[in-house]
Amino acid sequence: xxxxxxxxxxxFFSKACGLEKSRKKHTAGTVKRDRNSVKKMLREEFKELLxxxxxxxxxxxxxxxxxxxxxxINKLQEAGIDVEEALRRVNENNASxxxxxxxxxxxxxxxxxxxxxxxDSTVVNGVEYYCLKNEDGKVCKPYDFVKVDFxxxxxxxxx
Numbered sequence: 001x002x003x004x005x006x007x008x009x010x011x012f013f014s015k016a017c018g019l020e021k022s023r024k025k026h027t028a029g030t031v032k033r034d035r036n037s038v039k040k041m042l043r044e045e046f047k048e049l050l051x052x053x054x055x056x057x058x059x060x061x062x063x064x065x066x067x068x069x070x071x072x073i074n075k076l077q078e079a080g081i082d083v084e085e086a087l088r089r090v091n092e093n094n095a096s097x098x099x100x101x102x103x104x105x106x107x108x109x110x111x112x113x114x115x116x117x118x119x120d121s122t123v124v125n126g127v128e129y130y131c132l133k134n135e136d137g138k139v140c141k142p143y144d145f146v147k148v149d150f151x152x153x154x155x156x157x158x159x
Contacts (some may be wrong), residue, residue, distance in 0.1 A: 011074035038072045080155040093148040098131040105130030111143040
């Protein structure tokens with residue numbers, strides 16, 4: 001099932017339950033109000049997820065968080081934002097956080113010296129990949145990381 005279809009189904013739930021009014025036109029103000037409403041719902045659902053004790057509770061909490069995000073994605077799509085293209089760009093951009101070039105990885109490590117980041121490697125399908133991680137294991141951006149550009153995906157009336 002596509003992201004767009006999932007988002008539309010989640011949005012229908014909101015409309016059918018009277019949680020959201022249909023809009024003919026989205027503005028920066030309506031998107032901000034919708035975002036604030038979603039932030040509140042996400043806090044509640046994420047709190048439940050963090051307190052989950054069983055696998056069943058973790059699955060339920062994860063799906064609830066995803067469901068709220070799908071409602072937001074639908075709102076963004078209705079406002080004229082190509083969310084699937086944004087996701088494609090993020091995936092492509094995230095690929096710049098790892099490399100199979102050892103020399104490049106060593107340069108990243110040298111540039112990160114003193115930052116608390118370390119170079120980590122893993123082998124996938126016989127190829128060794130390198131990335132920078134912090135002490136918690138989070139993958140971090142190398143010094144030459146370029147932020148993804150969404151400016152052309154956001155309609156002028158929403159900027």
